[in-house]
Amino acid sequence: MRSKGLTSVQLAKLAGVSSATISRAFTADSLIKPETRARILALADEHGYRPNAMARSLNMSQSRLVALVVNTVANPAEGEGLDQLVHRLQARERMPLLLCCANHEDRNQLMRIASAYRVDHVVLYSDAVSIDDATDIFRSATLVVASSEPLEGRAVSDVRLDASAATRQVVDRLVDIGRRHFVYLSGRSSSHIDKQRMSWFSEALEAHSLAFDIVEHGDYSYDSGYKEAVLLLRRSRPDVIVCANDLMAIGVKDAASLLNIRVPEDLAIVGHDGVALANWEAHSITTIMPLEGMVSAALAEIIDRDPSAPAVQRVVDCVVRWARSTPELPR
Amino acid sequence: MRSKGLTSVQLAKLAGVSSATISRAFTADSLIKPETRARILALADEHGYRPNAMARSLNMSQSRLVALVVNTVANPAEGEGLDQLVHRLQARERMPLLLCCANHEDRNQLMRIASAYRVDHVVLYSDAVSIDDATDIFRSATLVVASSEPLEGRAVSDVRLDASAATRQVVDRLVDIGRRHFVYLSGRSSSHIDKQRMSWFSEALEAHSLAFDIVEHGDYSYDSGYKEAVLLLRRSRPDVIVCANDLMAIGVKDAASLLNIRVPEDLAIVGHDGVALANWEAHSITTIMPLEGMVSAALAEIIDRDPSAPAVQRVVDCVVRWARSTPELPR
DNA sequence: CTAGATATTGCATACGAATGCAAAATAGTT
DNA sequence: AACTATTTTGCATTCGTATGCAATATCTAG
Numbered sequence: 083m084r085s086k087g088l089t090s091v092q093l094a095k096l097a098g099v100s101s102a103t104i105s106r107a108f109t110a111d112s113l114i115k116p117e118t119r120a121r122i123l124a125l126a127d128e129h130g131y132r133p134n135a136m137a138r139s140l141n142m143s144q145s146r147l148v149a150l151v152v153n154t155v156a157n158p159a160e161g162e163g164l165d166q167l168v169h170r171l172q173a174r175e176r177m178p179l180l181l182c183c184a185n186h187e188d189r190n191q192l193m194r195i196a197s198a199y200r201v202d203h204v205v206l207y208s209d210a211v212s213i214d215d216a217t218d219i220f221r222s223a224t225l226v227v228a229s230s231e232p233l234e235g236r237a238v239s240d241v242r243l244d245a246s247a248a249t250r251q252v253v254d255r256l257v258d259i260g261r262r263h264f265v266y267l268s269g270r271s272s273s274h275i276d277k278q279r280m281s282w283f284s285e286a287l288e289a290h291s292l293a294f295d296i297v298e299h300g301d302y303s304y305d306s307g308y309k310e311a312v313l314l315l316r317r318s319r320p321d322v323i324v325c326a327n328d329l330m331a332i333g334v335k336d337a338a339s340l341l342n343i344r345v346p347e348d349l350a351i352v353g354h355d356g357v358a359l360a361n362w363e364a365h366s367i368t369t370i371m372p373l374e375g376m377v378s379a380a381l382a383e384i385i386d387r388d389p390s391a392p393a394v395q396r397v398v399d400c401v402v403r404w405a406r407s408t409p410e411l412p413r
Numbered sequence: 414m415r416s417k418g419l420t421s422v423q424l425a426k427l428a429g430v431s432s433a434t435i436s437r438a439f440t441a442d443s444l445i446k447p448e449t450r451a452r453i454l455a456l457a458d459e460h461g462y463r464p465n466a467m468a469r470s471l472n473m474s475q476s477r478l479v480a481l482v483v484n485t486v487a488n489p490a491e492g493e494g495l496d497q498l499v500h501r502l503q504a505r506e507r508m509p510l511l512l513c514c515a516n517h518e519d520r521n522q523l524m525r526i527a528s529a530y531r532v533d534h535v536v537l538y539s540d541a542v543s544i545d546d547a548t549d550i551f552r553s554a555t556l557v558v559a560s561s562e563p564l565e566g567r568a569v570s571d572v573r574l575d576a577s578a579a580t581r582q583v584v585d586r587l588v589d590i591g592r593r594h595f596v597y598l599s600g601r602s603s604s605h606i607d608k609q610r611m612s613w614f615s616e617a618l619e620a621h622s623l624a625f626d627i628v629e630h631g632d633y634s635y636d637s638g639y640k641e642a643v644l645l646l647r648r649s650r651p652d653v654i655v656c657a658n659d660l661m662a663i664g665v666k667d668a669a670s671l672l673n674i675r676v677p678e679d680l681a682i683v684g685h686d687g688v689a690l691a692n693w694e695a696h697s698i699t700t701i702m703p704l705e706g707m708v709s710a711a712l713a714e715i716i717d718r719d720p721s722a723p724a725v726q727r728v729v730d731c732v733v734r735w736a737r738s739t740p741e742l743p744r
Numbered sequence: 745c746t747a748g749a750t751a752t753t754g755c756a757t758a759c760g761a762a763t764g765c766a767a768a769a770t771a772g773t774t
Numbered sequence: 775a776a777c778t779a780t781t782t783t784g785c786a787t788t789c790g791t792a793t794g795c796a797a798t799a800t801c802t803a804g
Contacts, residue, residue, distance in 0.1 A: 087531070087553045089760055100784045105762055112763095115782055130552060135529035136471045137760035140789045145467065147530075150511070155486045156496035156689070165487035168513045175526055180481070180511045182499045195506055198466035199478075200418070221461060222418045304693050336694040358487070362635050363667040364695050420790055431754045436792055443793095446752055468790035471759050 088131045097125050108133050139200060147201040148176050148385060149223070151193065151216070153208045154184040157302075158357040159327055164207065166375050170382035176202075183210050193219045203385050209273045213238065224389050226381055230275035239393040241380040243275070245354075245400035246282045248370045252402055253286035256350055259409055261321045263295050267310060267334065269302035269326035276326045279354055279370075283324055295320055300330045307333025315341050321349055328353035328360035331367045335407060351407040366406040372398045419462045428456050439464050470531060478532040479507050479716060480554070482524065482547065484539045485515040488633075489688040490658055495538065497706050501713035507533075514541050524550045534716050540604045544569065555720050557712055561606035570724040572711040574606070576685075576731035577613045579701045583733055584617035587681055590740055592652045597625050598641060598665065600633035600657035607657045610685055610701075614655055626651055631661045638664025646672050652680060659684035659691035662698045666738060682738040697737035703729045 090104040097104070099118070106112040107122035126132070139145040148171055155161045168178050179196055183189045189211050193204075197220045204220045206213065209229045213236060217225055227233070227240040256264075266283060269276050280297070287293055298314055300306030307330030311323065315337060325331040331353030338345050345351055353360055356371025376398045384394060421435040428435070430449070437443040438453035457463070470476040479502055486492045499509050510527055514520040520542050524535075528551045535551045537544065540560045544567060548556055558564070558571040587595075597614060600607050611628070618624055629645055631637030638661030642654065646668060656662040662684030669676050676682055684691055687702025707729045715725060 090762095091760075101761075102763080102784060103782085105760095106783090109762075113782065118782080130549070132525060132529045133762095134471070134531060134760050136467045136476065136531055137789085138529075138762075140465070140467045140471055140760080140791095141762045143789075154496050155499070156489065156493040158487065158489060158492070161489070161492040162487040165485050165513055165515075168486070168511055169516050172513065172517060172523055172526075177527060177530065178511045180499055180509045182496060182503065184496075185500050186503060192503055194463060195503075196508060198463045198469075199508065200465060200467055218461070304690070308694060332693070332695065340694070359635070359690065362663070363639055363671070364663065421792095422790075432791075433754060433756095433793075434752085436790095437753085440792080444752065449752080464792095465790050468759085469792075471761095472790085472792045474759075 087134070088129055090131075090133065093122070093126060093129065093131050096129070097122050105133070143200070143222075145200050145202055146176050147179055147199055149179045149181055149193075149196045149199075149201040149204045149220070151181045151183060151204060151206050151208050151211055153210050154182055155180070157329070158359060159329070159355040160207065162357055163378055166378035167205065167207075167381055170378055171385065174382070174386060176385065183208055190215050190219060197221075197223070202389065205381055205385075209270075209275055224385075226384050228377060228381055230273075230278055232274065233395070237393050239384045239395070241377055241384070241396045241398060243278075243372055243377075243400055244397050245279065245370050246285065248400040248402045249279075249282040250286040250289065252352055252368070252370065252408070253283065253290070256322055256408065257290045257292065261350060262292065263320040263322065264292065265296045265298060265314065265320040265323045266294050267298045267300050267307065267323055267325045267330055269300060269330065271299060279326055300326070300333075302327050302329060304329045304333040306330060308337045309333075311337035312340065315343060315349075319348075322352070323349065324352045326354055328355045328357045328367055328369050331369070331407070332360065332365045335365065335367065345407055346409045350409060353407075356403055361403065361405060368405045368408040369403050370400050371403055372400050418465075419460055421462075421464065424453070424457060424460065424462045427460070428453050436464070474531070476531050476533055477507050478510055478530055479534045479536060480510045480512055480524075480527045480530075480532040480551070481536050482512045482514060482539050482542055484541050485513050486511070488660070489690060490660070490686040491538065493688055494709060497709035498536065498538075498712055501709055502716070505713070505717060507716065514539055521546050521550060528552075528554070533720065536712055536716075540601075540606055555716075557715050559708060559712060561604075561609055563605065564726070568724050570715045570726070572708055572715070572727045572729060574609075574703055574708075574731055575728050576610065576701050577616065579731040579733045580610075580613040581617040581620065583683055583699070583701065583739070584614065584621070587653055587739065588618075588621045588623065592681060593623065594626050594649075594651040595623065595653045595655065596627045596629060596645065596651040598629045598631050598638065598654055598656045598661055600631055600661065602630060610657055631657070631664075633658050633660060635660045635664040637661060639668045640664075642668035643671065646674060646680075650679075653683070654680065655683045657685055659686045659688045659698055659700050662700070662738070663691065663696045666696065666698065676738055677740045681740060684738075687734055692734065692736060699736045699739040700734050701731050702734055703731050 090101040094101040094104050106114040107119045152160050181192050201223050203224045206227045206229050213231050225238045298310045300310050311334040323334050331351050335351050343349050353367045353369040356369045360367040360369050380396045421432040425432040425435050437445040438450045483491050512523050532554050534555045537558045537560050544562050556569045629641045631641050642665040654665050662682050666682050674680050684698045684700040687700045691698040691700050711727045
């Protein structure tokens with residue numbers, strides 16, 4: 083029959099009460115007789131009634147919508163993190179609006195459309211969007227930044243990765259076992275997180291009075307890792323390649339295998355992000371990553387806070403997930 | 414300063430017109446003097462005004478929201494398809510609401526929350542949710558099904574895969590070159606798509622008076638493919654393993670390599686879905702898949718139709734993406 | 745310059761739910 | 775029973791935009 087959705091007034095009529103009472107039945111800690119509420123909720127359930135979130139949002143200026151701004155969900159690095167976050171939001175009865183920026187010529191236009199829905203929060207999970215643009219467009223929403231663009235005093239809540247210790251740990255071990263020729267393969271050198279990762283590595287190298295031999299540029303894709311590595315390994319022989327993400331690291335490993343370069347004996351490979359597939363048998367890439375779910379936990383927690391509370395900045399430390407793309411410690 | 418978002422009335426005051434005129438400036442083909450519209454749009458842009466989508470939706474009973482019901486976005490099989498679809502929706506100024514069901518104990522509850530936002534369309538991209546439940550919960554929305562649950566006369570728009578021809582093509586070639594011992598590795602045997610895939614394969618085998626030697630059960634994950642294959646290959650020697658998805662196929666390939674079974678010489682492996690990583694150098698899995706983007710194109714097209722138009726059913730034929738996990742044709 | 749046709753605009757109301765305030769119902773007290 | 779204290783409910787308004795209808799402005803032609 084597809085009844086086009088009851089309204090509170092119609093349900094009120096059925097229940098023999100006023101629409102105000104219906105509303106109160108659906109509002110926690112409101113002044114309503116428990117039996118009345120029970121009766122209404124039962125009736126609502128029977129008729130499939132749910133308060134119209136549009137009307138409710140309009141009235142309360144609170145939508146319970148969260149805009150998730152990501153590059154793409156096709157990529158496991160974003161997908162895995164996003165999935166965690168979505169689950170956490172859903173558990174709190176928040177609805178995620180998904181904005182995929184990657185193949186969209188005008189990201190700001192996309193954000194403008196989303197802002198019309200008066201989202202309560204915006205999670206910037208992408209380096210491809212500027213914090214200032216987002217702040218400007220989502221004026222009335224609370225911005226939570228999980229990209230790596232420097233905050234520079236902006237009063238914005240944010241979750242930031244710190245991989246300096248983890249990176250040092252990796253470099254120390256590799257230098258210990260005699261590696262000296264490091265290459266860094268960047269994803270998009272304009273990206274903040276990429277810059278950070280590179281600079282953490284150079285700092286770690288500097289502690290040993292070393293530096294990168296070479297820096298190559300990929301585009302975060304498996305194919306680019308593969309291609310760049312083939313070119314590079316045909317003309318030189320680094321003993322470590324550090325990649326801006328795991329996908330490129332996997333590409334590098336496959337290229338090495340094509341060229342009969344042994345991993346990790348001749349070449350150690352290190353990735354970033356800790357995507358599940360980096361840990362698959364066939365890949366087994368050592369990677370630098372936040373502890374499982376830490377970022378999304380922090381984000382969800384921030385979103386749960388009182389929106390009027392001052393912005394908070396969290397730092398999530400990265401850990402190393404050792405795998406077979408780097409040599410074991412000699413005993 | 415974070416002006417909390419202008420309203421049409423406030424902007425009207427600034428522009429020296431009534432709020433009705435503001436509204437008309439933002440409505441295509443409405444009766445308004447072009448210069449007035451231009452003036453208002455400029456002013457709106459200057460002040461960052463956008464019509465409140467909540468109010469608009471409430472008034473028009475049309476939200477331009479589309480609920481995307483998926484299992485998870487962590488998995489490339491879903492992520493890649495979803496990404497395509499999201500881009501197509503965004504290009505049409507539709508906003509996707511993301512519902513991830515996988516780790517959510519009560520999927521229906523999730524859908525109920527989403528339905529409160531009066532989404533215009535629901536795309537069921539997941540086998541984990543029943544069509545009837547979804548129809549029941551999203552009463553006033555148009556359901557578009559991309560799962561494989563049988564429609565059985567339900568008046569619902571739907572995009573359905575047909576892999577029978579592609580599957581026959583694969584089986585014919587493998588039988589031609591002498592393969593006789595086929596194993597099917599299912600993901601979740603209760604899933605409709607899994608059943609279909611298996612039955613397409615048995616039909617293709619029957620044409621040669623063959624049948625599956627064995628059916629094993631995984632859970633769609635790389636690890637389950639790996640584990641099941643190790644167990645299986647230690648006790649028997651099939652020459653073809655067909656997997657319900659690519660991830661398990663990759664796991665199977667890695668297991669084979671662990672056990673020194675040559676792929677494709679001793680064992681051919683076939684996957685399903687056509688995820689990008691199945692085509693990576695290290696994996697190179699032959700896979701049965703819809704033509705790139707076909708499913709999301711069909712979905713987007715359906716969503717674009719007049720909602721009062723009768724439901725349509727589309728069939729998307731699958732193709733084979735040959736790779737190195739199956740032998741070349743002998744010349 | 746004016747009547748009539750047409751192009752623009754404003755007014756008033758509707759969409760569905762939340763909530764302050766007042767009215768009604770109930771409980772508690774003497 | 776009468777009256778107060780308290781709980782529960784209803785009334786009326788509000789949120790911001792869209793739109794039918796009426797009012798006004800602009801244009802055309804005579």
